[in-house]
Amino acid sequence: MTGIPDTSLSSENNRLTDKRASHASDVAALPIGVFDSGIGGLTVLKMLRDAFPAESFLYFGDLGRSPYGSKAADTVRRYAVQITDFLLKKGVKMIVIACNTASAVAGDNVRNRAYPVPVIEVVECGAKMALQMIPEELRDFARIGVLGTDTTVKSDVYVNRIYELARESGFKQPDIRQQACPLFVPLVEEGWWKGEVSEKVAEHYLGAMKSFDPHVVILGCTHFPLLADPISRALPEGTALTDCAPAVVGEVRSILNEYGWSAADNIAADELNHAETVFYCSDTGDTFRRQAERFLDMSIEFVHHVDLETCED
Ligand code: DGL
Numbered sequence: 001m002t003g004i005p006d007t008s009l010s011s012e013n014n015r016l017t018d019k020r021a022s023h024a025s026d027v028a029a030l031p032i033g034v035f036d037s038g039i040g041g042l043t044v045l046k047m048l049r050d051a052f053p054a055e056s057f058l059y060f061g062d063l064g065r066s067p068y069g070s071k072a073a074d075t076v077r078r079y080a081v082q083i084t085d086f087l088l089k090k091g092v093k094m095i096v097i098a099c100n101t102a103s104a105v106a107g108d109n110v111r112n113r114a115y116p117v118p119v120i121e122v123v124e125c126g127a128k129m130a131l132q133m134i135p136e137e138l139r140d141f142a143r144i145g146v147l148g149t150d151t152t153v154k155s156d157v158y159v160n161r162i163y164e165l166a167r168e169s170g171f172k173q174p175d176i177r178q179q180a181c182p183l184f185v186p187l188v189e190e191g192w193w194k195g196e197v198s199e200k201v202a203e204h205y206l207g208a209m210k211s212f213d214p215h216v217v218i219l220g221c222t223h224f225p226l227l228a229d230p231i232s233r234a235l236p237e238g239t240a241l242t243d244c245a246p247a248v249v250g251e252v253r254s255i256l257n258e259y260g261w262s263a264a265d266n267i268a269a270d271e272l273n274h275a276e277t278v279f280y281c282s283d284t285g286d287t288f289r290r291q292a293e294r295f296l297d298m299s300i301e302f303v304h305h306v307d308l309e310t311c312e313d
Contacts, residue, residue, distance in 0.1 A: 024259065028266035031056035031278070032252065033087035034096045035080075037066035038189050039291045040223030041098030044122065046296055047245040048096070048252060049277065054264035055256075057277040058090055060306070061292075064282035067185045069149020069221065073105040076151065080106035084113045086280075086306065093261055096248060097121045100220050101149045104157040118255050123152075125247035126218050127161040131169065133216045133240050142166075142174035145209050145239075147231070148220035153180040158220055177212045181205045181224070188223040191291055198230040206234040219243040226295070279303045 032052075034045050038061050045059055060083050062068070068076045080102040087095055095114050097103045102110070103121035111119045134142045146158045159176050166174055183201050192198050209217070213236050219225050225243045232241060256262040263275065281288045285303030293300050 024261055025266040027093050027259070028261045028263050030091055030093040031058045032094045032096060033058045033060070033090070033092035034098050035060040035062070035083045035087065035102075036099040036222055037061070037068040037079075037101065038063045038185075038223070039288060039295065040185070040188065040221060040226075041096075042292055042295050043222050043225040043243065044096060044098035044245045044248050045277070047249055049296070051249045052252065052256075052262075052264070054262070054267065054275050056263070056275045058087060058092060058280065059277060060087065060280045060282075061288050062282045063189070063285075063288050066189070067149065067182070068099060068101040069151050069180075069182055069185060071151065073151060073155070076102055077106040077109050080110050081113050082309075084110050088114060088117065092117065094252065094255055095119045096252065098222050098248075100126065100222060100244075101151045104148075104152045104155040118259075120248055120251045120255075122222065122244035122248060123157050123161060123220070125244035125251060126220055126242070127158055127165055129242045129244060129247045130162065130216050130218045131165050131174075133242050134174075135215075138215055139169075140172040142171075142216075143212060143214045144174045144176050145212060145214035145217035145235075146176060146178040146220050147181050147184075147205075147209075147217060147224055148178065149185065150180045150182055152220055153178045158218060177209060177214065179205055179209050181221070184221065184227055185223050188226045189287070189291070191294065193226045194229055198227055199233065202227065202230040202234040206231065210235055214239060216240040216242055280306045282306055 032055055034041055034057055045057060062079055062083060065079055084095060095117060097110055100122050103123045107121040130144055144162060162176060163173055187198055187201060217235060217239055219241055228241055279300060281303050285305055289300050289303045
């Protein structure tokens with residue numbers, strides 16, 4: 001990536017096309033758009049907010065239409081493109097698809113729709129993180145577990161990407177075992193992040209994964225890091241867990257630096273405390289707000305309700 005991308009083809013509503021916002025410093029003031037089917041993407045948002053305190057964020061949780069993981073790929077594609085249009089209309093400098101299911105089946109659609117606004121998807125990030133975590137001496141014998149939604153697992157997107165990355169790095173094809181864990185999603189949305197029920201569901205799903213004895217397990221759904229404790233206990237002691245969030249932070253950082261879009265570098269010091277996170281939800285927002293406040297450890301005054309099909313608020 002070099003220089004500021006040609007913005008002439010972006011949505012006419014996006015401020016990236018606006019002459020007044022054509023300088024890097026104007027683009028820098030725009031927020032970063034982040035979306036997921038519900039609260040799972042908050043695991044990514046949290047790390048982004050911690051890493052970039054000067055940046056503003058727009059978060060869209062499609063709670064009215066979740067879960068995505070049991071829906072047809074075409075349906076998830078339609079939802080992802082609608083949310084992309086909504087974020088572009090609001091004006092964002094970058095989009096993070098903080099949902100593995102949407103990344104798996106709609107990554108290219110979102111990229112094409114948002115162009116030239118950069119799009120980061122989480123599957124690539126999760127696959128890279130997993131390979132980085134394999135110790136040098138195990139690189140030719142790696143066993144990697146992938147936990148995801150039904151749609152993500154069926155798409156084989158992790159398997160294919162890990163094979164490609166392994167080939168590019170010159171080590172043998174890792175042994176990969178996938179497991180769909182759809183019930184983890186409603187457990188997380190309900191706030192049952194610990195306790196007997198979560199432990200039992202984790203044990204139920206992860207019996208075969210335990211026997212596989214993986215070196216690293218990818219939490220291939222952004223909801224799953226919230227269940228890291230029960231998941232860890234259901235796997236052999238010491239199994240490494242990884243998720244996409246640290247790699248997403250790295251991708252966002254390199255775009256901000258290469259395009260000169262970092263708010264911290266462009267906005268006067270006394271303006272920096274104006275960074276804010278605005279939340280949008282396709283459901284009434286009460287449950288979302290409760291869980292988001294708990295997870296992000298912040299008070300959220302308002303969650304804007306957005307109409308599902310028209311994406312109007
Ligand atoms: N958090 C999402 C993911 O990463 C989707 C969960 C769902 O809605 O099924 O796949």
